Amino acid sequence: MRIIDIRERAVPVRSAMRNAAFDFSEMTTSVVAVVTDVVRAGQKVIGYAFNSTGRYACGAAMRERFIPRVLRANPESLQDAQGLLDPALVAACMATREKPGGDAERSVPIGTIETAVWDAVAKSLERPLWHVLAERYGGAPGMERVPVYVGGGWYQPHDDLAALDREIRGHLDAGYTHIKIKTGGVALDEDCRRIERALKLVGDSKRLAVDANGALPLDRATRYAKRLAGYDLRWFEEPCAPQAFGEFAALAAIYAPPLATGENLFCAADVTNLLQFGGFRVDRDVLQVDPPQAYGIAAFAGMVATLEAHGGDRRRVFPHGGNMMSFAVTAGLGLGSCEAYPGVFGAFGGYADTMTVIDGTLDWPDLPGIGFERQPQLFALMQELSA
Amino acid sequence: MRIIDIRERAVPVRSAMRNAAFDFSEMTTSVVAVVTDVVRAGQKVIGYAFNSTGRYACGAAMRERFIPRVLRANPESLQDAQGLLDPALVAACMATREKPGGDAERSVPIGTIETAVWDAVAKSLERPLWHVLAERYGGAPGMERVPVYVGGGWYQPHDDLAALDREIRGHLDAGYTHIKIKTGGVALDEDCRRIERALKLVGDSKRLAVDANGALPLDRATRYAKRLAGYDLRWFEEPCAPQAFGEFAALAAIYAPPLATGENLFCAADVTNLLQFGGFRVDRDVLQVDPPQAYGIAAFAGMVATLEAHGGDRRRVFPHGGNMMSFAVTAGLGLGSCEAYPGVFGAFGGYADTMTVIDGTLDWPDLPGIGFERQPQLFALMQELSA
Numbered sequence: 206m207r208i209i210d211i212r213e214r215a216v217p218v219r220s221a222m223r224n225a226a227f228d229f230s231e232m233t234t235s236v237v238a239v240v241t242d243v244v245r246a247g248q249k250v251i252g253y254a255f256n257s258t259g260r261y262a263c264g265a266a267m268r269e270r271f272i273p274r275v276l277r278a279n280p281e282s283l284q285d286a287q288g289l290l291d292p293a294l295v296a297a298c299m300a301t302r303e304k305p306g307g308d309a310e311r312s313v314p315i316g317t318i319e320t321a322v323w324d325a326v327a328k329s330l331e332r333p334l335w336h337v338l339a340e341r342y343g344g345a346p347g348m349e350r351v352p353v354y355v356g357g358g359w360y361q362p363h364d365d366l367a368a369l370d371r372e373i374r375g376h377l378d379a380g381y382t383h384i385k386i387k388t389g390g391v392a393l394d395e396d397c398r399r400i401e402r403a404l405k406l407v408g409d410s411k412r413l414a415v416d417a418n419g420a421l422p423l424d425r426a427t428r429y430a431k432r433l434a435g436y437d438l439r440w441f442e443e444p445c446a447p448q449a450f451g452e453f454a455a456l457a458a459i460y461a462p463p464l465a466t467g468e469n470l471f472c473a474a475d476v477t478n479l480l481q482f483g484g485f486r487v488d489r490d491v492l493q494v495d496p497p498q499a500y501g502i503a504a505f506a507g508m509v510a511t512l513e514a515h516g517g518d519r520r521r522v523f524p525h526g527g528n529m530m531s532f533a534v535t536a537g538l539g540l541g542s543c544e545a546y547p548g549v550f551g552a553f554g555g556y557a558d559t560m561t562v563i564d565g566t567l568d569w570p571d572l573p574g575i576g577f578e579r580q581p582q583l584f585a586l587m588q589e590l591s592a
Numbered sequence: 593m594r595i596i597d598i599r600e601r602a603v604p605v606r607s608a609m610r611n612a613a614f615d616f617s618e619m620t621t622s623v624v625a626v627v628t629d630v631v632r633a634g635q636k637v638i639g640y641a642f643n644s645t646g647r648y649a650c651g652a653a654m655r656e657r658f659i660p661r662v663l664r665a666n667p668e669s670l671q672d673a674q675g676l677l678d679p680a681l682v683a684a685c686m687a688t689r690e691k692p693g694g695d696a697e698r699s700v701p702i703g704t705i706e707t708a709v710w711d712a713v714a715k716s717l718e719r720p721l722w723h724v725l726a727e728r729y730g731g732a733p734g735m736e737r738v739p740v741y742v743g744g745g746w747y748q749p750h751d752d753l754a755a756l757d758r759e760i761r762g763h764l765d766a767g768y769t770h771i772k773i774k775t776g777g778v779a780l781d782e783d784c785r786r787i788e789r790a791l792k793l794v795g796d797s798k799r800l801a802v803d804a805n806g807a808l809p810l811d812r813a814t815r816y817a818k819r820l821a822g823y824d825l826r827w828f829e830e831p832c833a834p835q836a837f838g839e840f841a842a843l844a845a846i847y848a849p850p851l852a853t854g855e856n857l858f859c860a861a862d863v864t865n866l867l868q869f870g871g872f873r874v875d876r877d878v879l880q881v882d883p884p885q886a887y888g889i890a891a892f893a894g895m896v897a898t899l900e901a902h903g904g905d906r907r908r909v910f911p912h913g914g915n916m917m918s919f920a921v922t923a924g925l926g927l928g929s930c931e932a933y934p935g936v937f938g939a940f941g942g943y944a945d946t947m948t949v950i951d952g953t954l955d956w957p958d959l960p961g962i963g964f965e966r967q968p969q970l971f972a973l974m975q976e977l978s979a
Contacts, residue, residue, distance in 0.1 A: 215656075227689050231657065259691045265652030269602075270618065302614050304646045305806035306834035306856030307696035419692035447693035448861045451868045469693030474835045481838045482869040 206290045206329055207280040209249075210240040211272045211318060212590040215262035216255075219551045222359040225389035225420035233262040234553055235314070238590035239321040241290070243329040245573075252325025253577050253587045256317040257495050257526035258550050259468070263314040271299040271314050289329065292322040293503035308472040312500045319501025320530055320575075328574040335569070338537025342506045350566035351535060352542035356416070356527060357549070358386020358403065365391075369399055373406045379547065382412055382565030383439065389417035389425070393432060400436055416442035419469060423452045430460040440465040440491050448475070454484025465491035468525035471499045476508045480515050487517035491541070495525035496534050509538060527554050529575045536569065543567070552582040593677045593716055594667040596636075597627040598659045598705060599977040602649035603642075606938045609746040612776035612807035620649040621940055622701070625977035626708040628677070630716040632960075639712025640964050640974045643704040644882050644913035645937050646855070650701040658686040658701050676716065679709040680890035695859040699887045706888025707917055707962075715961040722956070725924025729893045737953035738922060739929035743803070743914060744936070745773020745790065752778075756786055760793045766934065769799055769952030770826065776804035776812070780819060787823055803829035806856060810839045817847040827852040827878050835862070841871025852878035855912035858886045863895045867902045874904035878928070882912035883921050896925060914941050916962045923956065930954070939969040 218232040239252040256263060275283070278298045285291040296319045303311055327334040355376045361368040369386065376384055386403050388396045400415060407413050415438060421429060426444040433441055440463040445452040447469030457464055466483075470476055476494065479485050485492075492512055496505040509519050520541045524531040527544035535543040545562075546554040557570050557579035570576050577584050605619040626639040643650060662670070665685045672678040683706045690698055714721040742763045748755040756773065763771055773790050775783045787802060794800050802825055808816060813831040820828055827850040832839040834856030844851055853870075857863055863881065866872050872879075879899055883892040896906050907928045911918040914931035922930040932949070933941040944957050944966035957963050964971050 226692050229689075231689050233656070260694065260697070261653070261657060263697075266648070269620070270648060302616075302618050304856065305613050305830075307647065307700075307858060308835075309694035310647070310650075310697040310700070313694075313697070443692075446861055448695075448859075448865065450865055469691065471694060472835075474833055478835065478837055478865070478869070482865070 206284060206288060206326075207242045208239055208275055208283065208290065208295070209242050211237060211267070211275060212240070213237045213264045213267045213272070214590060215264050216586055218258065218553055222549055223390070224359065224387045224416070224418040226418040232259070234258065235262040235264045235267065235317060236587055236590065237267070237317055237321050238587060239318065239325050240591070241325050241329065243325070245328060245331060250325050250328045251591050252321040252323065252328065252574065254317050254321035254324060254497055254530060254575070255553060256313050257497050257528065257530070258546070258553060260313050260498055263317070266311065267314045267318065271311070271318060274299055274301055275318070290322050290326050292319045292326065292501060295319060295322050296501050296503065308475070312471040313498045316497045316499055316501040316504070319503065320497040323502050324574040324577070331573050333570060333572055334533040334575050335537035338502065338533060339539070342538050348539070350563070350568055351532065352383070352565060353381070353545050353562060353567045354383035354385060354414070354542050354565065355381045356385045356544045356546050358384065358399065359549070360387055360390045366398060366402055370402055370406065373403055376547065377406065380562035380564060381545070382407070383542070384412065385414040385416050385442070387418070388415040389421050389429065393428060396429075397432060400433070400438075404436065410437045411439050414439040414442060414465070417444050419443040419445065419447045421445055423455065426452065426456055427459065430456050434460050434462060437462050439463065442466065442491075442493070443469070450478055450483040453479070454482065457484035457486055457490070463489040463491055465493055465523070467493035468495050470494055473504065473507055473511065476511055480511070487512065487515055490521065492517070492522045493525045495531070497526070497530055502534060505534060506538065509540075529556060529577055529580065532556060532567065533575050552580070552586055555580065593671060593675060594629045595626055595662055595670065595677065595682070595709075596629050598624060598654070598662060599627070600624045600651045600654045600659070601977060602651050603973055605645065605940055609936055610777070611746065611774045611803070611805040613805040619646070621645065622649040622651045622654065622704060623974055623977065624654070624704055624708045625974060626705065626712050627978070628712050628716065630712070632715060632718060637712050637715045638978055639708040639710065639715065639961065641704050641708035641711060641884055641917060641962070642940060643700050644884050644915065644917070645933070645940060647700050647885055650704070653698065654701045654705065658698070658705060661686055661688055662705070677709050677713050679706045679713065679888060682706060682709050683888050683890065695862070699858040700885045703884045703886055703888040703891070706890065707884040710889050711961040711964070718960050720957060720959055721920040721962050722924035725889065725920060726926070729925050735926070737950070737955055738919065739770070739952060740768070740932050740949060740954045741770035741772060741801070741929050741952065742768045743772045743931045743933050745771065745786065746936070747774055747777045753785060753789055757789055757793070760790055763934065764793065767949035767951065768932070769794070770929070771799065772801040772803050772829070774805070775802035776808050776816065780815060784819060787820070787825070791823065797824045798826050801826040801829060801852070804831050806830040806832065806834045808832055810842065813839065813843055814846065817843050821847050821849060824849050826850065829853065829878075829880070830856070837865055837870040840866070841869065844871035844873055844877070850876040850878055852880055852910070854880035855882050857881055860891065860894055860898065863898055867898070874899065874902050877908065879904070879909045880912045882918070884913070884917055889921060892921060893925065916943060916964055916967065919943060919954065920962050939967070939973055942967065
């Protein structure tokens with residue numbers, strides 16, 4: 206199995222949302238297609254991916270460094286013993302001639318291409334990616350359906366509390382049961398009113414999480430932690446800057462319910478630092494690395510293994526990014542839950558149109574690869590790469 | 593003082609060098625020009641910079657995000673009380689709509705543009721940048737001349753030891769006294785032979801440093817530390833992966849002479865982590881952040897202040913990058929020494945042609961701004977941006 210071309214393009218995400226740290230008005234993402242020489246059903250197998258949400262498109266680095274390295278490589282050096290493409294070897298090839306450190310500059314383009322290679326591998330096997338991952342990473346899940354929760358509760362410029370109420374009712378009506386809302390973007394009292402409104406609707410405090418998006422200075426985060434502890438929420442996400450390990454540890458020392466972090470950790474060393482210095486409590490805290498932004502699925506599986514080696518449980522891993530890539534990883538590795546962002550990230554949010562949300566769970570899609578082909582709006586963008 | 597345009601282009605560095613971690617055969621850098629509305633000597637003041645060495649060109653991110661944000665901003669929002677451009681405000685403007693964390697992806701483009709703004713500010717004042725920095729950051733140095741050391745001792749494919757000998761003799765003949773050579777790229781015994789050969793030439797172990805470029809796994813780094821300790825070198829640089837703070841701490845616990853790190857730290861949080869968790873010994877270890885790669889000179893000055901708040905001494909700060917930008921910062925802030933890479937990075941290494949190396953020191957250039965105008969080969973590349 207050989208890669209014969211890798212194509213990419215930048216697409217605007219077109220989201221009007223705002224969290225405590227920033228807005229998405231200029232956000233873009235890179236869509237990639239990895240074209241292989243394998244033919245299934247009379248067509249070349251093409252693997253697709255995009256760089257999840259929240260990080261800008263990174264096509265220049267792909268074009269200038271990562272794609273040429275793969276296309277120049279000896280094809281056999283990228284294959285496993287069965288002659289299939291080995292996504293980890295493709296990622297290692299892309300990392301040639303890269304200076305150590307500064308991972309975030311390359312972990313997104315490399316991780317996105319690596320994820321597309323997985324899509325191609327699973328399609329060449331004519332199996333869903335979650336199934337291939339379950340086999341490879343020993344996570345074969347016993348779940349009947351796959352848990353999903355809504356990432357939402359964004360701040361709205363007008364009638365925020367009423368809008369929050371409407372939004373959450375909509376999610377509950379759509380079959381979701383667990384919800385995460387933004388926090389830290391307004392005054393603490395107002396955030397508490399939002400939390401109380403949300404709790405009234407979702408019913409159980411263990412069904413509600415809050416997310417400060419890394420925006421709070423330590424003194425403000427501490428005030429939030431003290432006030433929020435009483436709500437005993439599912440988790441309090443990114444209270445402080447993502448790499449401020451000392452601040453996370455200080456909050457873990459005073460906030461008894463679970464904390465969560467990880468969508469802004471980009472490599473194995475970041476996760477090791479979190480475990481070693483961040484006060485991350487493996488018995489309760491939640492890890493949320495986003496695979497296509499952090500060198501890809503093989504690297505992500507390594508981080509899960511590191512967490513387990515420290516006594517953690519993969520059911521407390523909740524990969525960032527509400528999309529079919531994070532579904533495949535959640536389902537295939539047997540993680541806690543995937544996210545959903547209904548109606549927020551345009552073509553880049555959501556799941557295959559074959560999948561239904563029932564009582565906070567998704568069904569297992571029987572689609573080859575990641576399954577983007579059953580997301581018509583997104584797949585139309587992807588297909589422009591294979592024209 | 594207003595910015596009326598910012599231009600950039602990618603230029604290949606054309607270096608054949610290799611260290612323990614990677615080679616430079618594909619390396620590029622971004623050259624930027626910040627065009628202002630200030631006129632001096634009948635010409636618009638233009639600030640220049642490039643993104644130092646070791647990180648690839650980042651023009652796409654500049655064009656797509658950082659430059660448009662500056663050009664769209666209210667010009668007064670980028671000025672200090674005197675109406676001059678405030679480089680820190682320009683950097684903050686560029687960081688709008690950026691997600692927390694993942695700094696390395698933006699600290700290089702933002703830092704490079706910020707450095708060019710400093711060049712323009714100093715030129716508008718018709719003073720050298722080192723002089724402006726000394727005034728602003730209280731580092732007014734008492735040095736008669738500015739210490740400089742050679743970063744070299746790269747591995748050569750043929751007759752490496754003889755080549756090293758020739759290289760060091762050349763540096764000594766050219767007036768340098770302090771030298772750094774690569775380590776960790778061959779077997780430990782061979783690296784020791786290189787160190788011994790170098791020591792024989794430079795004479796004093798406190799004039800020789802070694803640099804492993806972050807390439808050594810902890811077990812190998814530990815073997816190196818045990819063996820190298822006996823040489824009592826000036827410093828042992830980047831023994832392990834740059835963000836592996838636990839590994840740096842483990843080595844600091846067993847290696848008595850100075851360690852050095854920082855050229856792969858990109859933001860204030862990274863430096864805080866190094867001080868808090870990396871076992872960094874403020875009484876001896878060396879910090880080497882590269883200003884244009886780490887959000888620019890104002891952010892760098894903040895890191896120096898953080899080090900001092902932890903009891904460190906700015907004379908143990910040695911900014912990475914042997915160029916006029918690191919000269920201005922070293923001289924202006926009164927740091928330990930700048931680097932030089934004679935003959936290695938083509939147009940992107942070295943100092944103004946007015947400057948001489950005498951007994952391991954450089955003279956103070958009386959050139960407006962950073963002084964790129966007196967680096968003919970480099971300035972020719974920069975001038976293509978103002979055509």
